[in-house]
Amino acid sequence: MTGSSGFVLVGGGVASAAAAAGLRDQGYDGRIVLVSDELHLPYERPPLSKEFLSGKFGLGDFQANPEGWYAENDVEVLLGTRVSAVDPGGQRVVLSDGGSLTYDSLVLATGVRARTLTGFEGDRVHSIRAIADSERLGARLAPGTHLAILGAGFIGCEVAAIAAARGVRVTVFEPAPVPLVRALGEEFGTTMVDIHADHGVDIRAGQQVTGMTETARGIELQTRDGEVVECDELLVGIGSIPNAELAVEAGIAVDGTDGGIVTDELGRTSAPHVFAIGDVASRLHPTYGRSVRVEHHDTAMRHGANAARNLLGQSVPFTDEPYFWSDQYDHSLKAVGHAGPTATKVVRGSVEGRSFSVFSLEDGRITAVATLDRPRDLMTTRKLLAVPHQATAAQVADEDFDLKGLLPQRPRVRRTEAPS
Template sequence: MSRYVLVGGGVATAATATGLRAAGFAGEIVLVSGEPHLPYERPPLSKEYLAGTFGRGDFQANPDGWAADNDIELVLGTRAQALDPGLRRLSLSDGSTLTYDALVLGTGVRARTLPGFEGDRVHVVRTIADSERLAERLVPGRHLAILGAGFIGCEVAAVAAAKGVRVTVFEPEALPLARVVGPEVGHAMLDVHGEQGVVIRTGELVTGMSETPSGVELRTRDGEVVECDDVLVGVGSVPNTELAVEAGLDVDGGILADEHGRTSAPDVYAVGDVASRLHHGRHVRVEHHDTAVRHGAALARTLLGESEPWTGEHYFWSHQYEHNVQSLGRLGGQTVLRGSLEERSFTVFSLADGRITGMVALNRPRDLLQTRKVLAVPHEVTAAQLADEDFALKGLLPQRPRRSEVRA
């Protein structure tokens, strides 16, 4: 009987396992995770779970009985320590080994840390334990300093401010979120956070810290000392490629894989945040929940012999206060604004050769739903059309023939 071993406790490996069983795979499935929990979704860790509006069961990737119902063996709280592709053998932290017919590496990423920033008052958000530890410190009147105004930093800032915590964010760039969603959304969210009492100090870099009897002192690049109670380091992530590197797999900013998820080692696949997969002709590593799920589902089909890769567009979102940021596809090139910056309801389209390549929207879910359909079909559009709100995006979709035309 074939044995498929999946390494990682996120939504990518969970989707792979679910897809295998749904398609009728009757062999063994073993899922190994260094965390003690069932596979879970990570976006709520900096939002709903941190805020206390979600319990653990609200963001599990699958219900409690999922593993038993699907005959999936769980090896939790145990890390994969070594891989021998030649022997098809995986060594675990408890001293045991697993042989496999196919191995799926969904080892994910870890929060990036900064040298010298450590101690009980320094936090990151990547795991359930991280989120729970930070939540205990979000007490009204305390001062939280956040290093980095990316999605994690801004989402935590929103939750902390709502809890009555004083929040100061240090961001070396000119705007929050600008590197991932562009200046229009960056300007809007800078104002939104300011209205909620969050101070975002753009163009500023924190270079050091020291603990005091009552808290933390941060030192900026300009020599200023800022006192706070806790520090969140939100400066990105590091892909967990060590297992692959030591096993001799090709790695370049992630585990290199083709459009099907195949790595340089026979019958070893990469999925989710750690995978740098061929997508539209180039290797891309994407840390988005939606992409991880779609990677996993597509990989299940690959493992069962299907040859059609996933070629859809990458999608991500962020909720901050009552505002919703959504992005789809590839951003860059010519940009076209649709909607109102003043009303904080707009979409910025990316356009190339008369075709939409991507979009980012603030509080415009309808635009995203229609653009997702448009990106999947050949189309041609001008910047003037996109900017005109009277121009219906659904008009770019192939038109169905009328009933009278069909009868004729």
Template structure:
């Protein structure tokens, strides 16, 4: 019988596994199952261009549906998988039917972490949103009206990107975070302060080191009216027309756990994306993978990682060598400014800045024990490309040379 590879999750990782299999000559049956009605699409524009109406729905799609048909990739969209029967090698669909697999790839991604405070336990509020899907944007758009006040809970990528979009739409925006600085999980204090300054200049109000105590709702219990925060023991009630919660992502590991696969902050895989079952692989946001760069197991939430990890899974399924590992990298756009990041700055003991923060053209390099471990780059794409190579090598670099724009980055670490 023809071999069947079933991919559960039609996001960017799942779509890339399917496409890579065909591009590399796989001749068996490929079935891509997704619970959304859409084929694989880009998620980053959801909080930027698509939210602002600058991108149309079709422009989000990685490929038109016809391309999957031409590649003989079977799409099962709007279809939820309820269980995995590893003994029978079946996935059980929500309608009770079964789909046989010879090998299975879990690319189940993640879901927005829910806020759990008084007021949010009354069911869905008509003006409180999470942003993870096309449907989320569709539900939120009608509320984004000039002059209204948008309160964003969470000063990460989603919160800051949507705050920038809201200002462009003529709205007022207030960002709340329990951390003392913005982007605290992904950048150093210097870059956080710079990003905070850009937002304040554009009229965004920031409430940092602030704990959300309650979402106060209207008399009917259907809409949020205020967000109650406490800062340094002082309580403040912030009036809100719209509330967006962006406090992180929860990996979708329930299917794997129920099937008896090893799970630990993600579906545990080896360096070839294999789970504890030799017939099952996992890739993307849902997977906890060993990282030679980090020297430990990590779970990365990023499009580049989803795509690169998907290619590793495809190579494993085809019995081919895996692509060389890539240092983690990320990007964000706010107020027309692109922030590009490579590496993980956690644990750095020194930050060296090259360029001018005032001119919004600089690179911040993070050192640990004299070695370069990460970089944040704004307005300098050439610096970013050079930084990717340098961070991968983790060289010991003279900080003075790193800060000196007269010294080419490419010459360092040689």
């Protein structure tokens, strides 16, 4: 097909869906085409390793916009269709069916894909990035089976929790001495290992799997120390890779470190009339003075809403702080903010009691917090991140100190009585 100009959104996640909704909310009545290589309408991805995998959610429970919204709002959706090339000079995209679309502005929201390992392939090997992946793994999680997981990151740990609740034996291999150290710190890593152990999950930190062999009965994993571990199914959860190939092939700048498509604070790429948002975007953040690429649902959704305003010429920089959450068993892990490499870490609460927060302080200012079952710390920090404040490590660590006292105080208005 060949279409007239308008806005073309590439990607089937919440970033594209939020951009489409934002454009209509802002009053734009021109053509919007959303192109996705998946067969499902845009949906949220966190439930793939949580509620959808557990069976609590059906397909209709985590769509980014209601099913009828696209038709009601005159948004064309091309499912099962891939953009095979971008022509910035001609303001045109080429489609996998041989057709093309011209655009006034193009939004690349192509997301990321699961990182794979050479030699780890086969019918019993899984990753989770799409609905079909979660459906396929969920069908294999029968009570009594043995699931091995490579990587104790968030997806690995979330799947481990769901599988254990279904009566599956779970072994998680993590090369690092303590899981989640890079993302959250040692306190969280050691605590999560203990929590999983309480539910029968064996997290083998410091152990690396070097090879696998698929047998008639299942899979044999070989570890670096020479052990052979048998399992029925294997999940590879070792991170992700940005889907930036379209940008590379079109000559659009890509970050050499994180692999994301480089944008300014408005989401604009190095090519005129081309934006990038969501997990694939390495975006200049005005608060940090540097580019950051965030792979979180909340940021992708907010990127989409922000992109709608910038597509319409409002020039609104994206300054929101990264936020994410992970539910494992009856525990809620949440974090907000972005800590630099020189940040001082301060613990508030009880690590032993599994109710604590780890704050990041830089130059006397709180820049991030990660919390375990402490929603108040998170809510207060979200407010602090948006305003000037000064804090000491002693204040943050002291639970008797009310963190709300760090917020700027509004001047009191003295009431005077009117003369009688």
